[in-house]
Amino acid sequence: MKQWIVLYDKEMLGMLRSYKWLWLPLVFLLLGIMNPVTTYFMPQLLEANGVSAEAAAAIPVPTAAEVLAKSLSQYNTLGLLILVLAFMGVVAGERLSGADVMTLVKPVSHLKLVTAKWASLLTLTFSSFALGYAGTWYYTNILIGAVPFSAVAQSFLVYGVWLTLAVTLTLFFSSLLNSLGGTAFLTLLTLAVLNLSAGFLERYMRWSPGRLSGAAQALLSEGESASRLWLPLAIGILLALALAYGSTLASKHRQARS
Amino acid sequence: MPLLQVDKLTKTYGGGKPAVNELSMQIREGRCTALLGPNGAGKTTTLRMLAGLLAPTSGSIAFKSQEGGDVRESVGYLPQYPAFPNWMSGKEFLTYAGRLAHQSKREAAGRALELLERVGLAEAAGKRIGGYSGGMKQRLGIAQAIIHRPQLLMLDEPVSALDPIGRREVMSLLAELKKETTILFSTHVLHDAEAVCDDVLIIRDGRTALAGELRAVMRAHARPVITLQLAEGHETWLRQLAGRPYVRHIDLQPNEARIGVDDLEAARTALLQDILASGVSLVRLEAGSATLEDLFMEAVKS
Numbered sequence: 001m002k003q004w005i006v007l008y009d010k011e012m013l014g015m016l017r018s019y020k021w022l023w024l025p026l027v028f029l030l031l032g033i034m035n036p037v038t039t040y041f042m043p044q045l046l047e048a049n050g051v052s053a054e055a056a057a058a059i060p061v062p063t064a065a066e067v068l069a070k071s072l073s074q075y076n077t078l079g080l081l082i083l084v085l086a087f088m089g090v091v092a093g094e095r096l097s098g099a100d101v102m103t104l105v106k107p108v109s110h111l112k113l114v115t116a117k118w119a120s121l122l123t124l125t126f127s128s129f130a131l132g133y134a135g136t137w138y139y140t141n142i143l144i145g146a147v148p149f150s151a152v153a154q155s156f157l158v159y160g161v162w163l164t165l166a167v168t169l170t171l172f173f174s175s176l177l178n179s180l181g182g183t184a185f186l187t188l189l190t191l192a193v194l195n196l197s198a199g200f201l202e203r204y205m206r207w208s209p210g211r212l213s214g215a216a217q218a219l220l221s222e223g224e225s226a227s228r229l230w231l232p233l234a235i236g237i238l239l240a241l242a243l244a245y246g247s248t249l250a251s252k253h254r255q256a257r258s
Numbered sequence: 259m260p261l262l263q264v265d266k267l268t269k270t271y272g273g274g275k276p277a278v279n280e281l282s283m284q285i286r287e288g289r290c291t292a293l294l295g296p297n298g299a300g301k302t303t304t305l306r307m308l309a310g311l312l313a314p315t316s317g318s319i320a321f322k323s324q325e326g327g328d329v330r331e332s333v334g335y336l337p338q339y340p341a342f343p344n345w346m347s348g349k350e351f352l353t354y355a356g357r358l359a360h361q362s363k364r365e366a367a368g369r370a371l372e373l374l375e376r377v378g379l380a381e382a383a384g385k386r387i388g389g390y391s392g393g394m395k396q397r398l399g400i401a402q403a404i405i406h407r408p409q410l411l412m413l414d415e416p417v418s419a420l421d422p423i424g425r426r427e428v429m430s431l432l433a434e435l436k437k438e439t440t441i442l443f444s445t446h447v448l449h450d451a452e453a454v455c456d457d458v459l460i461i462r463d464g465r466t467a468l469a470g471e472l473r474a475v476m477r478a479h480a481r482p483v484i485t486l487q488l489a490e491g492h493e494t495w496l497r498q499l500a501g502r503p504y505v506r507h508i509d510l511q512p513n514e515a516r517i518g519v520d521d522l523e524a525a526r527t528a529l530l531q532d533i534l535a536s537g538v539s540l541v542r543l544e545a546g547s548a549t550l551e552d553l554f555m556e557a558v559k560s
Contacts, residue, residue, distance in 0.1 A: 006357040010343075017345040098341035102351075102402065104311060105337075106358035107330040256313055 003108060007116035015124055020086055024124060027082055028132030032071045033139045039067050040143035064145035068152065069217035071136045072159055075129070076213045080191060083125060083163070084170050088183040090117050091174040091251055100255065110252040114175060118244050121167050129163060130156070151220050158229060159216035161236045165209055166191055168240040168247075175247040175254065209236030259322050260284040261410060261440050262308070267317035269303050269464075277303040279464035280317065285410065285457075287322070290436040292451035292458050292472075293444040296558055300464035301444040302338060305414050308442070309335035321409070331359075334403030338414040340395060344388030348379050348398050351387060352405055359406035366405075373401040377431060393424030400431060404439065411435065413443040417450060429454060452550045460557045468557040472550075479556070480547045481506075482522035484529065487514045487542035495538050504528050513541070516552075 046056040094100040173183040194210030262285040269278040278300040306312040310329040356366030374383045377397040417425040460468040504525040509516040519525035
């Protein structure tokens with residue numbers, strides 16, 4: 001366990017020194033609060049662009065819950081892209097440079113090495129998401145209207161499982177492949193397939209964790225109950241655990257053949 | 259029992275010709291052993307297996323006092339091209355390495371400072387490794403390899419990428435370390451091997467070509483050799499030496515010849531007489547015995 005903490009601390013320090021701890025939270029904060037702010041200033045923006053007041057009034061004003069849901073959907077496109085690009089080299093980068101050898105010459109298992117990396121990625125992801133989402137909620141409350149905390153908390157947790165899966169997929173492909181571009185491509189492709197299949201084949205995909213990002217938004221605006229999501233949540237968590245374990249095996253296999 | 263006993267170690271990569279082929283060897287405690295061999299002989303593969311980084315295809319590696327467990331506990335290893343996390347400082351990296359080897363925070367930090375001092379990096383301790391020179395990185399690599407006081411220190415080509423100054427620093431560090439621990443290092447700078455090692459192990463095509471105590475091996479293979487260097491323009495004269503009765507074999511370079519002989523005294527006298535008689539201008543004449551390089555060439559060729 002001590003070794004694991006040492007490895008985790010090293011990963012955290014590495015992400016701090018590469019400024020990931022600065023810009024990732026900032027990106028999530030900006031992506032999130034952009035929505036309530038632009039929604040609030042929409043009449044002025046329209047007016048400044050020559051749209052008449054009557055026409056502007058005809059555009060429906062979104063509810064506070066819809067604004068928050070819109071931010072989640074921003075996270076699901078740009079947010080995911082940025083996370084995957086930031087993390088695609090998490091295992092492969094050190095393997096390509098040979099720096100992993102300087103850790104593996106000491107009695108360290110791949111299980112500890114890879115899970116420590118995984119935990120550090122999740123720490124940063126959840127910190128960024130929590131900061132961004134809290135900021136969004138705060139501005140939505142001030143500028144648009146109140147959203148109950150329980151709905152926000154539920155959507156945070158449900159979307160958090162989806163983010164965990166996305167980060168774990170990045171870890172997995174990074175362990176499996178030496179190509180950073182390949183890692184980013186396959187991760188984003190898998191996430192898109194999960195999302196789209198859950199949308200198009202709704203009847204057959206009730207179990208799919210691909211539903212989670214949409215469900216997190218629905219929890220806010222349509223008042224869907226989180227209790228009906230236990231199956232995709234459980235499958236999402238189990239899949240993430242399986243992928244994390246698969247990553248340790250892939251890392252071990254790759255290293256033994258290098 | 260020797261510190262390390264290797265039996266019929268074999269490594270085959272993906273169905274090809276084995277990189278290491280039934281290699282057997284011993285490392286005795288407290289000795290410094292040089293692992294020699296031409297490129298592609300299997301030196302790096304062997305060291306990586308001994309360091310626990312690569313699983314052998316077959317064969318056994320037995321450590322004294324270490325049954326079963328993780329060999330990495332008792333081995334320190336410096337790879338041929340060490341790559342460090344460049345964003346760490348030297349001190350941070352050594353502390354990290356020590357803590358991975360189960361040292362406490364205080365112990366690792368203390369040991370890191372002690373070793374930085376020892377390898378001459380005390381002043382650069384707080385600087386990022388990315389700014390270190392090649393020689394500094396190599397010395398940092400040696401420090402991380404000995405941080406947990408391993409029973410066996412293994413270095414893969416520790417000097418081959420260094421300039422003469424860096425090489426000298428690393429070699430004198432090794433000469434000091436060999437008083438404290440058992441060392442196995444691979445090199446192709448034979449002069450270095452001759453200077454610091456007690457034992458040699460020459461491998462070729464993944465097999466042992468020659469092994470033993472350096473002095474004993476040299477003595478067993480000692481053949482008198484005369485090195486003759488002449489002024490420019492005597493190539494033809496040097497070439498015709500090959501026909502003389504006292505010359506057993508001759509190795510010709512433009513103005514120089516290494517002449518293997520049987521009886522050093524008689525050959526030297528005869529050769530000097532030839533030189534005087536022909537009037538060629540002598541630059542250098544040296545009588546000695548075979549160097550490790552001669553031995554190496556012989557072991558690797560045959």
